[in-house]
Amino acid sequence: MEPQVSPEAPQRQTMAVDVACVGFGPAAAGFLTTLARRLAATDLPALESAATPGAPLQVVCYERADDLGFGVSGVVTRGRGLRAAFPGLDPAQIPMAAPVREEKVLYLLDPVGASRRSATLRAADAALRALRAVLPVEAHALELPWTPAFLHKRDGFVFSMGQLMQWMGAQVMSTGAVQIWPGTPVAEALFEGSGVAGVRLLDQGVDRRGRPEGAYLPGLDVRAALTVVADGPVGAIGRQLDEVLGMPAGHARRDWAVGMKLVVDLPEDTPLRPGTVLHTFGFPEPEIFGFLYVHPDRVASVGIFVPSWFESPARTTYRYLQHYVQHPYLWRWLEGARLRSWGAKSILESGRRAEPLLAGDGFARIGEGSGSTNVLTSSGVDEAFTSGVLLGEAVIALAEGRRPFTRENLLASYAARRRASWIEAEGRVAERARDGFQRGVVSGLVGMALAGLTRGKLALGEEPPHPAEKLGSLEAFYEGKIPAEEIERIRRACAAQGVPLHDALMDRAGWPPIALDGKLLVTHQDALLVGGKVQAPPGYADHVTFARPELCRACRARACVEICSAEALRPGEDGVPTFDREKCVHCGACCWSCSQRLDGTDRVNLQLRAGTGGLHSAEN
Amino acid sequence: MTAGYQIVVLGSVVPDPLQTLEPVATPQGPALKNEAMLPAVLDPWAAHALFEAANLAAKVPGSKVTLVSLGPKAKLQQVMMAVAQKVPLELVALDGPAGGFTDAHEVAVRLAAAVKALPGLDRGRLLLFGGWESASRGAGVTLQLVGERLEIHDQFQGVDQIAVQAGGALEILERVEGGKHQVSVVAGPPAVLGWATGSLPEPKNNPQIGMANMRQVMPALQRAPAAPVGTAGVEFLSVAVPKAQRETRIVKDASPDEIARELVEWISQD
Amino acid sequence: MEDVLLLAPVELDGALPKGALEALSAARVLAAGGPVQVALLGASVGPAVQALAGLGVAKVLVAEDPALADGRYASDAAAATALAKASGAAVVVAPASSRTSRVAAGVAERIGGRIDTHVAQVSADGGAAVARWYYKQRIEAKLRRKERPWVLLVDPGVAPAARAEGGAAPPVERVAVSIPPPRTEVTGLRAPASGEQTIRPEARLLFVAGAGWTKKQADGKPHPERAEGLIRGFLRASGASLGSSKSLVDQAGEGQKVFAFMSHLNQVGQTGATPRHPKGLATCCHGEEPHVVGWRFIRERRAVNLDPACGWARGKADVLYVADAFAVMERMNALLEAKKGG
Known part of the structure; x- marks a missing residue:
């Protein structure tokens, strides 16, 4: 939508570069690291700019968040691609990094008795409890005696992604060969025919609805011979490309998860050693996975993933996270811990099946949004980084050969490298690994094991449907726990108060109230302010809007409000959720959770665009 | 004024305002816990000074803005990615600690030397800008000390406005007690201006300005000389976060009438 | 010694x-x-x-x-x-x-x-x-x-x-002092252009207005004129000194409707003033840390905010009234005027 501006208003400016990169995450870091090293090399012929004749290749990267490393999350990774790019990588150089020392996979029993467990699980739980004398069951958790190799991150690292990104950003920028600009969201790709000719940055000095105000500055048009789309799982440009160009046959973005985490200072006498990695499943709901990674200096990351196959529309990650940290197995270490940082992000979990067109005239896709994540090994950062390295190598080869960034050339250089890579080989093994979760948690886990152990030859289940179709009803989810008429009463009461449903429903389902201690168990808003330091600069439009308000009014689930990681979306008086830009952490959970598809397409009613602000912590 | 002003802005990085600050003892003296990891921003008052400098430079042809900054090189680089998109500037970077506990006198020595060493420095055109305080040391003294070392004896603090008068004199508004401004007219440069907030909005991010600035900023960062500064003759006896937590009584279901009565009664008590 | x-x-x-x-x-x-x-x-x-x-x-x-x-x-x-x-x-x-x-x-x-x-x-x-x-x-x-x-x-x-x-x-x-010939002439004091002096260092009460005063109210519309009337009325009736959150004074720079009698001089907090008054009352202000550091020297603190989870609730105020500040202020002004009259 072109804003109405008075004749004296500033005109939209244009700038030309050679390569414009959208987003600075691990993929862009891999790409820019590779490219910047070549550009800075003094023993090789210079790569010349077409945009600025006589100058070296002009490379810019625009990052939405207010600084590098804001808004990405902690990981454990094998770091194969990282090691290759940074031989002799010393984790001591990167704050919060530690080599993996110990890994455990745990099945958590439900000591509360409030989770929704199938009859199979209940029977299994009873058996475990009965046999706890002979099984490795401790503090309501079963330590799996054996975990398949594909899940292991041996020889890997525990990282704070924020710190890793800041470190890599500093390495890249110190070459002086490329520029990375945080706080600069990209509004849209500029199409020319079926190709991309650059990007348009977000308008500044506008009101919430995007109308120019006093200090209006229309977003700059950045013309680029190559646009590198690295904006992650819910990036506006990646999704725009998918909409305009379509996905390859049989490919779609279907599975997702929202991850939320706390970074905590552990108590002074903690026995947990740096490099300890715990993966959990089974609690607070069977569908919810969790993790605890221990960083140096008594710091730990602890969090959960709420996946798309968790059918409850009242899918609140924050409340579940509060119960998760209090599970007896974890609480013995976390009691007395203090919140340092908090954050949330969503993950595209369709893996290779969500691979879009990897390249076209003037553009290439890398990272999570390019389907690089491996859903079998639960590994994404290494793959994303490596996909960026591959594109970097391809771009260097093309620039050295003075060949243009056409679809044909990019397919022959970048896509071919990708096909020949371990990302592709392993991604194919993982392709169907999680389909079993469409039937239930147990078949999901069995399916993963099958796929992993047969190198992808066998799997369970079927391809997931569009996320909107997967969402169940509250009545079905709480069947046997809360009668339908009571759910309706709760619905009306919450609507009257203007609050989401999840707290009332979970209270009623038997989840105990959270005894806030002001240290680790804090209100959701405190997590935002004290943990995430969430803020947003003024002068930008709302980046969450609703295409057709009438669809919101008719929507009963309003899962966008329930799942909002930051309480930025709240029930609105006229049935359309309200959006508070200053609270949003840009996790994208709302977009994945919208159950109102537009005209049968893959698009949904909730419109998520690029926006500024969000987390101001670089520890996540 | 034909040649324009040489506006030198002094300013460094401080922790992003919402960060939780906790002091720790180090062999070099007090510091902030996780100081290297805390997201940083350009000190808010220095930022106002920089924006005012750019505004003035834009009005007076031939003017140039130089930001002289003493801070850890990596943090400066990071902060420049946000700042360099805002206004045209040249950076002179000094690689040293930017924490609040370093001594202002030591910092002033380094900064004054860096300003004196600026190529083509012309006192007749020099305006030395900075924040009247900082969000780190918060003493409001470094700028004055630098001014003294440069022998600039027209100094203003808490400045909210500067206006160039016909003939080149500068009218300057300084904050004084009671929400008023003291109005002064200085014959012209050189002068020291410690800025309060001024009245300019933060400039929008302009990638074109950023592109142009970075061609100079990155080499400047690479050239940044080491500028170790410490706590000299200061002996810190204790460093602590004051206890500020109160027992908050939350009144939820009172009517506006009841609340108003309670508040009026509270206001009226001595 | x-x-x-x-x-x-x-x-x-x-x-x-x-x-x-x-x-x-x-x-x-x-x-x-x-x-x-x-x-x-x-x-x-x-x-x-x-x-x-x-x-x-x-x-x-x-x-x-x-x-x-x-x-x-x-x-x-x-x-x-x-x-x-x-x-x-x-x-x-x-x-x-x-x-x-x-x-x-x-x-x-x-x-x-x-x-x-x-x-x-x-x-x-x-x-x-x-x-x-x-x-x-x-x-x-x-x-x-x-x-x-x-x-x-x-x-x-x-x-x-x-x-x-x-x-x-x-x-x-x-002591004999050799004062150098002046290059600077002090020409006087200037009060803010708004005309009304709202910063009163001697006041017993600091009254802080936050950005909520300009936001949409229950009827879905903002009411800046009404807000302005209520705030000015309160300042007159109570003799309080006026402070502001950063987000409210920043709105002036963003071209939004903002109160004419308010400027950056009123701003309290990290990038504003740290005034000293025995009491402080915050209205329509979230009480976030960067603002509240400016309250270091305000001994007794109360706040009126619609959000029971705002910063004031978390140990930053002595009392938080979860209420609509428009309604509370209207009645407070009436009570204060009645007191004066009586």
Whole structure:
């Protein structure tokens, strides 16, 4: 939508570069690291700019968040691609990094008795409890005696992604060969025919609805011979490309998860050693996975993933996270811990099946949004980084050969490298690994094991449907726990108060109230302010809007409000959720959770665009 | 004024305002816990000074803005990615600690030397800008000390406005007690201006300005000389976060009438 | 024991400035029994000299010159330097004000000394020591310095005001000052263009308005005119000083509707003022940390906000009223007016 501006208003400016990169995450870091090293090399012929004749290749990267490393999350990774790019990588150089020392996979029993467990699980739980004398069951958790190799991150690292990104950003920028600009969201790709000719940055000095105000500055048009789309799982440009160009046959973005985490200072006498990695499943709901990674200096990351196959529309990650940290197995270490940082992000979990067109005239896709994540090994950062390295190598080869960034050339250089890579080989093994979760948690886990152990030859289940179709009803989810008429009463009461449903429903389902201690168990808003330091600069439009308000009014689930990681979306008086830009952490959970598809397409009613602000912590 | 002003802005990085600050003892003296990891921003008052400098430079042809900054090189680089998109500037970077506990006198020595060493420095055109305080040391003294070392004896603090008068004199508004401004007219440069907030909005991010600035900023960062500064003759006896937590009584279901009565009664008590 | 000098520019009428007697008490603490001299500078310092009688001051040094009527760096620095040198004091204490803050560091530099400002506490156990703020009132440090002379700007409230206990007027010594020819002329004071003086340092109450006043209200529309009327009415009826959150004053720069009587001078917090009032009332303001650091010197704090989970609820206020500030203020104004009338 072109804003109405008075004749004296500033005109939209244009700038030309050679390569414009959208987003600075691990993929862009891999790409820019590779490219910047070549550009800075003094023993090789210079790569010349077409945009600025006589100058070296002009490379810019625009990052939405207010600084590098804001808004990405902690990981454990094998770091194969990282090691290759940074031989002799010393984790001591990167704050919060530690080599993996110990890994455990745990099945958590439900000591509360409030989770929704199938009859199979209940029977299994009873058996475990009965046999706890002979099984490795401790503090309501079963330590799996054996975990398949594909899940292991041996020889890997525990990282704070924020710190890793800041470190890599500093390495890249110190070459002086490329520029990375945080706080600069990209509004849209500029199409020319079926190709991309650059990007348009977000308008500044506008009101919430995007109308120019006093200090209006229309977003700059950045013309680029190559646009590198690295904006992650819910990036506006990646999704725009998918909409305009379509996905390859049989490919779609279907599975997702929202991850939320706390970074905590552990108590002074903690026995947990740096490099300890715990993966959990089974609690607070069977569908919810969790993790605890221990960083140096008594710091730990602890969090959960709420996946798309968790059918409850009242899918609140924050409340579940509060119960998760209090599970007896974890609480013995976390009691007395203090919140340092908090954050949330969503993950595209369709893996290779969500691979879009990897390249076209003037553009290439890398990272999570390019389907690089491996859903079998639960590994994404290494793959994303490596996909960026591959594109970097391809771009260097093309620039050295003075060949243009056409679809044909990019397919022959970048896509071919990708096909020949371990990302592709392993991604194919993982392709169907999680389909079993469409039937239930147990078949999901069995399916993963099958796929992993047969190198992808066998799997369970079927391809997931569009996320909107997967969402169940509250009545079905709480069947046997809360009668339908009571759910309706709760619905009306919450609507009257203007609050989401999840707290009332979970209270009623038997989840105990959270005894806030002001240290680790804090209100959701405190997590935002004290943990995430969430803020947003003024002068930008709302980046969450609703295409057709009438669809919101008719929507009963309003899962966008329930799942909002930051309480930025709240029930609105006229049935359309309200959006508070200053609270949003840009996790994208709302977009994945919208159950109102537009005209049968893959698009949904909730419109998520690029926006500024969000987390101001670089520890996540 | 034909040649324009040489506006030198002094300013460094401080922790992003919402960060939780906790002091720790180090062999070099007090510091902030996780100081290297805390997201940083350009000190808010220095930022106002920089924006005012750019505004003035834009009005007076031939003017140039130089930001002289003493801070850890990596943090400066990071902060420049946000700042360099805002206004045209040249950076002179000094690689040293930017924490609040370093001594202002030591910092002033380094900064004054860096300003004196600026190529083509012309006192007749020099305006030395900075924040009247900082969000780190918060003493409001470094700028004055630098001014003294440069022998600039027209100094203003808490400045909210500067206006160039016909003939080149500068009218300057300084904050004084009671929400008023003291109005002064200085014959012209050189002068020291410690800025309060001024009245300019933060400039929008302009990638074109950023592109142009970075061609100079990155080499400047690479050239940044080491500028170790410490706590000299200061002996810190204790460093602590004051206890500020109160027992908050939350009144939820009172009517506006009841609340108003309670508040009026509270206001009226001595 | 230290030789301590209290340095104070006098008021326009020659009176001792506010805070000078508190600073004198602080000087005495630091002197730990040593002599305390006082240095006064101004166009005419007679009334201030008289006010020092009976306060146990060893000597009063005086710099009088018409050029010292207004605070101006070049003349104040020259005079204060001459006075400090003439005193030979090891520690120079001055009450913090816009005038002393402008010049104290320059004086420290000229006398080859060191300076600390925002001194909140002084003591002499084991040598002169001070407590001062760092990181905008978020961290407090107690420190000593080896170097002398040591210039200290002490904040209000650092010590109880010194009281006269009888005795002779101290001897007065005039110090010759060579004031450089001025390049700066102080032309006067200017109040904000809004006309109404809303910053009242002497007020018992700080009233803070947050950005919520300009946001949409229950009817889905913003009501800035009504908000303006309520706030101005309250200020008139209560005599409170007006503070603001950053987000509210920033709206002026963003071209939004903002209250005409408010400017960045009203801003309280990390990048604004840290005013001192016995009580503070926050309305439509979230009470986030960067704002609340500006409340460090507000003793009793109450807030009115619709959000029960706002920052004020988390130990930042004594009382949080979860309510619509429009409704509460309307009734408060009525009550205050009725009180006045009655």
